Amino acid sequence: MIIDAHAHITEAEYGSVDLLVKSYDKSGIDKGIVVPGGMVDVREMSLYITGEKKASQEIPNHVVFDALKKYPDRLKGFVCINPLEGDKALETFQAGISAGCVGVKLNPMSHTFAFSGNMLDTIADECGQRHMPIYSHTLFNPGASTTKYAEFAKKHLNTNFIIGHMGFGALDTHALNFAAKQKNLFLETSSACFLNLVEALKKTGANKIxxxxxxxxxxxxxxxxxxxELPISESDRNKILFENISSLVPSLSS
Amino acid sequence: MNKLDPLGTFQWPELFQKYFPNQEPEHISNWPKKLVEEYHQKAIEFTLKHAYNNNTYYQEQFKNHNVTPEDFTNLDDLEKFPFLQKDALRGNPWLLLSVPKKEISHIHMSTGTTSQSIGDHIYQLHTWEEFYTISKYIKPNTSANIDPGDIVIIALPYEMSSAGISLHRVHENSTNSIVVNTGKGGFYSDPLKTIIIMKDLKADVILTTPSYAMYLSEIAEENGINIIKDIGLKKMWITGEGCSNSYRDRLQNIWNCKVFRNYGSLECGPLGVECDEQNGFHIYESFIHMEVINPQTGDILPPGNIGELVVTSLNRVGAPLIRYRVQDKVFIETAPCPCGRKTARLFLRGRIQDQLAVAGQSFSPFQAEDLLYKIPEMGNSHQFIFTKSGLTLRIELKCGIENTPELRDKIKCQMEYILGEIHKIEVVDKIPRTGGKTVRIIREEN
Structure with a gap:
């Protein structure tokens, strides 16, 4: 069994759900968790970082909701929420649950918020009660740093948190250390460099990856x-490829 | 006819005769880099010799550093020479005097941004010739330019500070525009009167500070004057305080004209102005040489690195500046501007003393301000207040927006993205407008 815990899908063809499922078929991936993409056109990523292009503030959660209907046996979804939207953020959360989403995706880069404030606390508590993990990138910005994300996770011990791409930059030592220390913090491997994976295994073991x-x-x-490529046992490989995410999202096992 | 020299008797400095033979704004921004460097080398050579031969302070400083003007053989040699510190100028009006006193035609004094008590003010001395050449060469050769016949409102302080009177002189002489002074002693004139003047004369351009431009728009609205229909500015120059892109965007929307930032200081005079791209200040390389240094070590940083600005004047004989530490945080971009001009561009990150230190990290106030004014509920004024408990962000909300705990929480969450930690968001009805230089950063830690 192989489960992809983090894929973006877009309305544009380059990131369409059909393309994703085709790639799963080709690589032998059984299931995947999808989040909405397209708020930034990742084909021009650097222009968003330099500020030459602005991220869309409209979250295309409907792309995820539609995908869940189209591929109910292959896909699960995380609903993306902007905590700065106030009550609308809670409405989006509820809409995600109604559409069958099993976790929450945060996007501090596009929505420019810190891992703080009552709205995020409310969402994190709700996620804890519903056994829904929270997934987020961490950034260089002080309020959205790996350290702040870990502090946020520490406030909500009943909720599981996934650090996207194993943290900020090429090798985020803070991310590895926090994941090793905090029970509810996990590291997701996409785009992470190989040495980062090797170091993470040493610090956290396969249970957190x-x-x-x-x-x-x-x-x-x-x-x-x-x-x-990782020099690990079959058992550890299975933890990384599907067991760990299945423990955070029980419905993946069904 | 030249307004400053109607009889044509002005003795053009020798160096300028060579490099600017037509005595017209033959723009250095179009020169090849090699020619700019050659001109800078000659001008610095002249300045070092002039200062050494005519000023005892510079003479002592050079001796203490075991250098003479002969040690300067190329631009890289400038780093051998000592820095001029702001504190050396405080309370020493004649320290840099390098010509007989009678040759000085104007003295400017600091507005008090960094001078707080008796005896620590800074003075700058200028000869008539310096003003003349600066006036000729300040024309930015960008769309920020002001056309002959334009009605130019100078809403900047006139007393003491260089801002009002200098820009007045420049535009009267160099751009042949029609100048209307609505600034006064250390402050600005009555804002309603300024708005009325702008309306009656159908002003084309205003030169002012960002906060005062905002204040004028508020006064106009309170008095039923539609600044777009009743005035209809062509453009605006803002100077004096620095401001973020998003605050400038607000000004552009409110006044419905392009707003160009202009950068200068009392000590250095004009330093740069934006072009149509509004992406960095084109440096006035005809009379300023710039270096960027590591403020801790004094080492010169390569272009693109953020550090402290150091300025050497190229045409000043009255009180030349040699390696003057401006105490502003900047970086220099040498890549060509999309506008086509070849001059290097300077990007300002704020005064070193105004950098926001929160939870052990330092932030540019403009970076924080930029995010703040992107918040749709945000009004038109703010203050960063540092207390023992941490950073309080005092803000106004837009008219009609309700002050709720949810909104404060949201603004806190958004601003903490940049600043990491904020103690409190304090919403007030109105942050008092001063009619003078606006203070955005207040330190109450002690």
Whole structure:
């Protein structure tokens, strides 16, 4: 069994759900968790970082909701929420639950918020009660740093948190250390460099590492190759490829 | 006819005769880099010799650093020479005097941004010739330019500070525009009167500070004057305080004209102005040489690195500046501007003393301000207040927006993205407008 814990899908063809499922078929991936993509056109990523292009503030959660209907046996979804939207954020959360979403995706880069404030606390508590993990990138910005994300996770011990791409930059030592220390913090492998994976294994063991692809920025085959290259036992490989994410999202096992 | 020299008797400095033979704004922004460097080398050579031969302070400083003007053989040699510190100028009006006193035609004094008590003010001395050449060469050769016949409102302080009177002189002489001074002693004139003047004369351009431009728009609205229909500015120059892109965007929307930032200081005079791209200040390389240094070590940083600005004047004989530490955080971009001009561009990150230190990290106030004014509920004024408990962000909300705990929480969450930790968001009806230089950063830690 292989489960991809992190793929973006977009309305645009380059990131369509059909393309994703095709890549799963090709690489032998059984299931995947999808989040809405397209708020930034990742084919021009650097222009968003330099500020030449602005991220869309409209969250295309409907792309995920539609995908869940189209591929109910292959896909689960995380609903993306902007905590700065106030009551609308809670409405989006509820809409996600109604559509069958099993976790929450945060996007501090596009929505420019810190891991703080009452709205995020409310969402994190709700997620804890519903056994829904929270997934987020961490950034260089002080309020959305790996350290702040870990502090946020520490406030909500009943909720599980996934650090996207194993943290900020090429090798985020803070991310590895926090994941090793905090029970409810996990590391997702997509786009992470190989040495980062090796170091994470030493610090956290295989129990804290979750396989993801970051489709369409990367491919299933490329991301799987990194896991195949790791000098680990079959048991540890299984933890990374599907057991750990299945423990956070029980419905993946059904 | 030249307004400053109607009889044509002005003795053009020798160096300028060579490099600017037509005595017209032959823009250095179009020169090849090699020619700019050659001109800078000659001008610095002249300045070092002039200062050494005519000023005892510079003479002592050079001796203490075991250098003479002869040690300067190329631009890289400038780093051998000592820095001029702001504190050396405080309370020493004649320290840099390098010509007989009678040759000085104007003295400017600091507005008090960094001078707080008796005896620590800074003075700058200028000869008539310096003003003349600066006036000729300040024309930015960008769309920020002001056309002959334009009605130019100078809403900047006139008393003491260089801002009002200098820009007045420049535009009267150099751009042949029609200048209307609505600034006064250390402050601005009555804002309603300024708005009325702008309306009656159908002003084309205003030169003012960002906060005062906002204040004028508020006064106009309170008095039923539609600044777009009743005035209809062509453009605006803002200076004096620095401001973020998003605050500038607000000004552009409110006034419905392009707003160009202009950068200068009392000590250095004009330093740069934006072009149509509004992406960095084109440096006035005709009379300023810039270096960027590591403020801790004094080492020169390569272009693109953020550090402290150091300025050497190229045409000043009255009180030349040699390696003057401006105490502003900047970086220099040498890549060509999309506008086509070849001059290097300077990007300002704020005064070193105004950097926001929160939870052990330092932030540019403009970076925080930029995010703040992107918040749709945000009004038109703010203050960063540092207390023992941490950073309080005092803000106004837009008219009609209700002050709720949810909104404060949201603003806190958004601003913490940049600042990491904020103690409190304090919403007030109105942050008092001063009619003078606006203070955005208040330190109450002690």
């Amino acid at each position: 979750i396989f993801g692809t970051e489709f369409p920025m990367s491919t299933s085959a490329i991301e799987l190759f990194k896991i195949d």
